[in-house]
Amino acid sequence: MQDMKFQRLLWIILPLALFFNNCADVLDMAPDGNMQMDEVLSDPNKVEALLNSCYNNIPQKGFTYWFYENLPIAASDDAYTSYEAADDPITGIYSDANSASSHHMRDAYDGHGGGNNDYWIRSWQQIRLCTQFIELIDESAVNRETDRGRFKAEARVLRAFFYMELIKWFGKVPILEATVPFDADFSTMTRSSVYDVAKFIASDCDAALTEPNLPWRIDHQDDAMRVTKALALALKTKAMLFAASPLHNEGEDHWEEAYTTAKDAVAKLKANGYELFTKTTQPAVYGTGPGAALRQLVSQNADYSATPRDKETIFQIRSGGLFVWHIGYIGSNMPNTYKCGASPTQELVDAFETIDGQPILNLEKPYLDEKHLQPNYNASNTLYDPNNPYANRDPRFDETVLHNGSTIVFDSKTVEIETFIGGAHAPNFDITDKSFSRTGYYPTKMVTPGASGNNQINSSNWKYYRLGETLLDLAEAAAEAGHLNDARAAANEVRARSGMPDLPASLSQEELILRIRNERRVELAWEEQRYFDLRRWQKPTGNLSETCKWFTAMVITKKNDGGFSYTRQNVSSSSRGGWQNRDLLLPLPLEEAATLEAVTGQKWQNTGW
Incomplete structure (x- = not known):
């Protein structure tokens, strides 16, 4: 069993995706699997295809995650999802149903076809391919001699890119400066400090910066x-x-x-x-x-x-x-919409200053209570009015958040957003209803305004x-x-x-x-x-309890005189998961960490997992 686990580790660090088709556009070439390496290296077009393999597996972002949920946003304090279905990754994150063997963020489908341990495995696959290309390009055939330096520089920048992805998600990782043979001695392998990995990234980038053809x-x-x-x-x-x-x-x-x-x-x-x-x-x-x-x-x-x-x-x-197909946009049972998805929290709304440059809250201690129901207002701010909270705000606020009184063009008509109780877009705190925000806000930053139809794809x-x-x-x-x-x-x-x-x-x-x-x-x-900002600002012994445990919505009541009253309410009666110390970094895949610990005698798994 141990040999099988070690073999799996080798396939992570030593992927064999080496053979590629010809294609007019180098960045569209795909693996073939039928050629020997010398055939690849002697053909300039296939060498370019080999470089193309280094571009594979760049993670997809936006709303391409599983079930159209932007997970890193929905798992930060900027957003709360509208819908917690039993099989949704975000539900697993919110309920702390994660482990080193199965983690809903690390293993989530992101448009590449899914599969387990995606961030970890894919990054190492790409690092291996980039390193292999760097080692081979000097002796390979190229159409123009100027291509050789540029191609090597591209591979170096791509290797730096994938190492940066590993740092963001996992922290310390080993530095592999050369391709590793199957019979290598892994017993001395260690997780290098993030600083040392950063210096390695910088060395790759510096080498690329000296290349005149990049x-x-x-x-x-x-x-x-x-x-x-x-x-x-x-x-x-x-x-x-x-x-x-x-x-x-x-x-x-x-x-x-x-x-x-x-x-x-x-x-x-x-x-x-x-x-x-x-x-x-x-x-x-x-x-x-x-x-x-x-x-x-x-x-x-x-x-x-x-x-x-x-x-x-x-x-x-x-x-x-x-x-964006009204996924993560307005939802609210409007025509041709599907779901609301992650919506801005009151905490994000509180972050936007007034137009005079004064913060709304005291940034050192934004809330007086654990559940964020008692805002600690900035005493120096004279423009903010809790009874008219959306007036006089940083212009980026209206370009980021749809709130009560916002207007959009939808289905060729101007629509005013009504998030007050009884309004067309009022929040719904039922986790089984995917159509309405649970915070009283909707995101708008990534949507092109003014579309003529109601199938507003971006x-x-x-x-x-x-x-x-x-x-x-x-x-x-x-x-x-x-x-x-x-x-x-x-x-x-x-x-x-x-x-x-x-x-x-x-x-x-x-x-x-x-x-x-x-x-x-x-x-x-x-x-x-x-x-990532919330996590890297913490000490290794810290946690996210102040920012990612409790969240608030704005409940608005329309008064008889046409005005509104505003009340903060927790999105849920229970705290949200994902705020503990262990959540500062993703876990290494269970079997890979266990195998490396057995081989090296050193701890590899991130704290808490």
Whole structure:
């Protein structure tokens, strides 16, 4: 039995996907399985197909998860799902029905065909393929000699990408710099620190950055999803941000290094044509308000051109990943809709400042009680009115959240959202009814406004990295390292896009860190960042009880005079799962961890699993 388990481990670390078909578009080539390796390496087209295999298994995002639920968003404090069916992964997450052998986040279907242990197995498969390609390309046939360097650089950036995915989900992992033979001695294999993995990611990215034939930007549709020098910089920045964060830093202070890495990345990105998308090119669709540009950026594909409209997006997947078909949009039994899905929480709504730049709540202690029913209001905020809570808010609020009084165009008609009791879109706390929000809010950030019909599909591409995110990575690292002016400047650049005032120069370091963390939440809402931010900000002994245990909805009553009264209510009478210490990282697959522990004599499984 032990030999069988070890053989399974070998198949994880040593996948044999080596043989590929010809195809006119290199990124569409698929495995064949009928050729010998020397046949592949002697044919330039098949070498390109081998590179294509390195692009496989990039995780799908948006609403392509099993049963159209965006799991990392629904499992963060930004959202609560409308529907908890017995066989839904999100139900398993909320009820803590997870183990190392079966975990609803780690093993969820995400558009690739499902299967167990997907994040773990797929990432290692791709790392193996990238490493193999790096080792073989120097002696392989290529159509143009300039291809050789570019192909190797692409494989290095892709290897860095998949190592970054492993860090995000699992923390420490082994560093495999070379392909591992079947008869290797695994007894000395160890899980490297996140810092060491981040340095390995940086070394791959630095090598790619020196390659003259690796472009800064993809300018033709045929090369869609190819990696670039820009992605290498974004990955370096992200890896060091994680390495410096409390969950992963092992008591070491890496913030200065994270800061210098991010500052260098932002400077080089800007020097090579990357900039924030600050003005909508479709005012008839997105309006002319200060939040319009961000809404267009996240709900439309980046274009491939030498002079693109969107100069902010760094890396997007090749084909539609958002897949909004009124799934995760309005639901509410409106025509041609299917389900509501994850909906914004009152906690997310509370994160949006008023237009004068003042937080609604005291960010150090947002709530006075465990269940979040007693908001701890910011005494310096004079614009927020609990009896008129949606007025005078950060413009990004209306571009992210549908609330009572919002308007949308649906079925060629203007519809006003009614989330008050008895209204057309009122919340329903019945977990068996998938059509209505359980929070009193609906998401709108990823939806193109103003569609003429009621089958409002948005299949735009998921954007993994964009300059706005990297700027906020810089802002956080700078604040943590004590470079407060640089931290404010980076955050203010992002805020200015949406018409928000600068962060005050009078903020202390601790206050500035809290403001930048909140800025990340607002700017990157619904982009799968919050799930990881909440975790990496915790110490290894911490948990998510303050943020991910209790959640609130807004229950609105319409008064006789036409006004409204607002009452906070818990979404559920019981706490939601997924907040314990063990939930800071996903478990390694049970059998793989057990086998590695038996072979190495060292602990491999993450704490609590």
